[in-house]
Amino acid sequence: MTFSANFSLVLPEIVLAIAALVLLVAGAFRGKVGPIFTLAAVAALLAAAATAVLGPHGRAFGGVYVADAAASYAKVAIYLSSAVAVVLGDRWLAQRGDQKFEYAVLVILAAVGMGVTASAGDLISLYVGVELQSLALYVLAAMRRDDAKSSEAGLKYFVLGALSSGLLLYGASLIYGFTGSTHFSQIALAAAHGGAHGAGLLFGLVFLICGLAFKVSAAPFHMWTPDVYEGAPTPVVGFFAAAPKLAAMMMFARVLGDAFPAAGDQWRQILVIAALLSVFVGAFAGLAQSNLKRLWAYSSIANVGYALLGVAAGGQDGLQSMLVFMVLYMIDVTGFFACLQALNRDGKSMETIEDMAGLVKARPGVALAMTAFSLSALGLPPFSGFWSKFFVFKAAIATGDVMMQWAAVLGLVGSVVAAFYYLRLIKTMWFDAPNGSVDAPSPSARAVGFAAALFSCPIVLFALAWLEPAAKAAAAAFGHA
Amino acid sequence: MPVQAIAFYLLAFVTLASGLLVVSAKNPVHSVLFLITAFFSAAGLFVLLGAEFLAMLLIVVYVGAVAVLFLFVVMMLDIDFAALRQGFVNNLPIGGLVGLVLVGEMIAVVAAVSSNGAAAKQALPNASPGGVPNTEVIGRVLYTDYVFFFQLAGLVLLVAMIGAIVLTLRHKPGVKRQDIGKQVARTPKTGMELVQIKPGEGISE
Numbered sequence: 001m002t003f004s005a006n007f008s009l010v011l012p013e014i015v016l017a018i019a020a021l022v023l024l025v026a027g028a029f030r031g032k033v034g035p036i037f038t039l040a041a042v043a044a045l046l047a048a049a050a051t052a053v054l055g056p057h058g059r060a061f062g063g064v065y066v067a068d069a070a071a072s073y074a075k076v077a078i079y080l081s082s083a084v085a086v087v088l089g090d091r092w093l094a095q096r097g098d099q100k101f102e103y104a105v106l107v108i109l110a111a112v113g114m115g116v117t118a119s120a121g122d123l124i125s126l127y128v129g130v131e132l133q134s135l136a137l138y139v140l141a142a143m144r145r146d147d148a149k150s151s152e153a154g155l156k157y158f159v160l161g162a163l164s165s166g167l168l169l170y171g172a173s174l175i176y177g178f179t180g181s182t183h184f185s186q187i188a189l190a191a192a193h194g195g196a197h198g199a200g201l202l203f204g205l206v207f208l209i210c211g212l213a214f215k216v217s218a219a220p221f222h223m224w225t226p227d228v229y230e231g232a233p234t235p236v237v238g239f240f241a242a243a244p245k246l247a248a249m250m251m252f253a254r255v256l257g258d259a260f261p262a263a264g265d266q267w268r269q270i271l272v273i274a275a276l277l278s279v280f281v282g283a284f285a286g287l288a289q290s291n292l293k294r295l296w297a298y299s300s301i302a303n304v305g306y307a308l309l310g311v312a313a314g315g316q317d318g319l320q321s322m323l324v325f326m327v328l329y330m331i332d333v334t335g336f337f338a339c340l341q342a343l344n345r346d347g348k349s350m351e352t353i354e355d356m357a358g359l360v361k362a363r364p365g366v367a368l369a370m371t372a373f374s375l376s377a378l379g380l381p382p383f384s385g386f387w388s389k390f391f392v393f394k395a396a397i398a399t400g401d402v403m404m405q406w407a408a409v410l411g412l413v414g415s416v417v418a419a420f421y422y423l424r425l426i427k428t429m430w431f432d433a434p435n436g437s438v439d440a441p442s443p444s445a446r447a448v449g450f451a452a453a454l455f456s457c458p459i460v461l462f463a464l465a466w467l468e469p470a471a472k473a474a475a476a477a478f479g480h481a
Numbered sequence: 482m483p484v485q486a487i488a489f490y491l492l493a494f495v496t497l498a499s500g501l502l503v504v505s506a507k508n509p510v511h512s513v514l515f516l517i518t519a520f521f522s523a524a525g526l527f528v529l530l531g532a533e534f535l536a537m538l539l540i541v542v543y544v545g546a547v548a549v550l551f552l553f554v555v556m557m558l559d560i561d562f563a564a565l566r567q568g569f570v571n572n573l574p575i576g577g578l579v580g581l582v583l584v585g586e587m588i589a590v591v592a593a594v595s596s597n598g599a600a601a602k603q604a605l606p607n608a609s610p611g612g613v614p615n616t617e618v619i620g621r622v623l624y625t626d627y628v629f630f631f632q633l634a635g636l637v638l639l640v641a642m643i644g645a646i647v648l649t650l651r652h653k654p655g656v657k658r659q660d661i662g663k664q665v666a667r668t669p670k671t672g673m674e675l676v677q678i679k680p681g682e683g684i685s686e
Binding site: 006060061062100102112113128200203 | 632634640
């Protein structure tokens, strides 16, 4: 492969990197963010998504970067979700007189990092992509530095993220030590031979899984999530809960599917335990929450559990169910946080469940949309949340493995427990007495919220017709390292 | 050969001794100075291996930039290191236990790798393969095979820089900054004000 052919494969990243640099210089000299600036950032993300779909497939730089159907699928979702985050975040920060041009630049750079992790074919590109994405996200969490909670969120995220990067790196170095290569294909070869250093290799794999579980906020490593979500700016939380989770799930799929297919029995047990723990921690800890951002943090932990169950089911069906699940969940969660950001009382964010009392009288549209998201997260049939869980449970049961079938049953139990807090939110919005007026929502946030709500109920039924084959093609791309 | 051996043992001893002094020195400034000694002797070890590029890199980057930065931070931040050490004796048992576990694990891993890991099967790296100096070899590999990582690492550093600026740069209204254009454009008219003071009254301002 020629040098330039390598670069044609990484075109989405190049487009985004150049856009970030141009916007950075433009912002530094102009100093303020206009609609053109935001539009340019969105256009760059859309262009990158288009190149990810239309660009050539293959392996660049000796296999460290993989452009395949799975990478395209994930990148489109990641870039689109980043574009929504740019629009919503700029509006939200502008309303609070805290608009910064660096916001859009950091979101774009985070998208570059997530794209790289989604198409990693090597431990080094995995790690550098993780760092690029995480560093940008730490800064985004602390964006409102005059707000003590935002600073706390940023610092907490940074310290725990650094710890998880350390775990990841330790695992990666052990794997490199025992296999002699950082390439996923070489690792797969060495792992298949097993032999005397199989135990050491597993040791490294466990560390790697721990590091990734931190990034995806799966259960034993979830402690940072509620605090960070509570403190970080609302549109940033909407971004955190969507795109980086898909990127981290892609890393799971890449590492486990491409590099360790031979150790499937071992990592499947770890993933099932992490998945079930996530589901139950998310369900039970969520019961005690009164802040909606914290509540949705626990909800995201539970949802990550279901996605991990899909990865644990393994094979094409399992990975396909994970990909469908994550995209449907991303749309739901983006819509929910868009609604939450649209709701302000006297210029202050409404974040607790009591704030939502009687919302249906003040803002019927937003209340209806939030009801749709709650029902979807609960998993009621026509909503998208039902379909995402349906695919995961179907894949888990189709494995024919007793452990996976029990895991599916327990996951179902967990979602019944979690139904309590979703229904409580709906009850508060519809039947409690309102306690004050609500400011007019910003048009962009309301538009995103309504669009996502519409997707969640009727559109998903039609969208599944092409989402499912797209995810199927993407899932087929794994395991060819 | 004996000269090499003497140089190796001398440099290795100085590296280890100054590394120990970094953590045991009472005065943090002394710690940083010992750290510089440790870096310097480690650079000497690299030269013995024939990796002169890494040696110079260690001196330029670590001694020249990082250690001096540490020194600045230690001197500028008023950290009470004596207070930080207060819980040392109380925490010694549990801390020592954790340390012992970590050392044991490291020994186990190193033993496993050196006995049958992949690293044991590979030959020792050659500092100048095919007679090409290692500076040139690193340059060739870095900008061809590893250009993707190289550029990505650049982006990571860019994010770190943007983050530092976003989180610390403030445009406070009351701060008096030097504006050279403004200074040069000053005329007697703008810089001076003639006031007629009546006897017995001050200037009202």
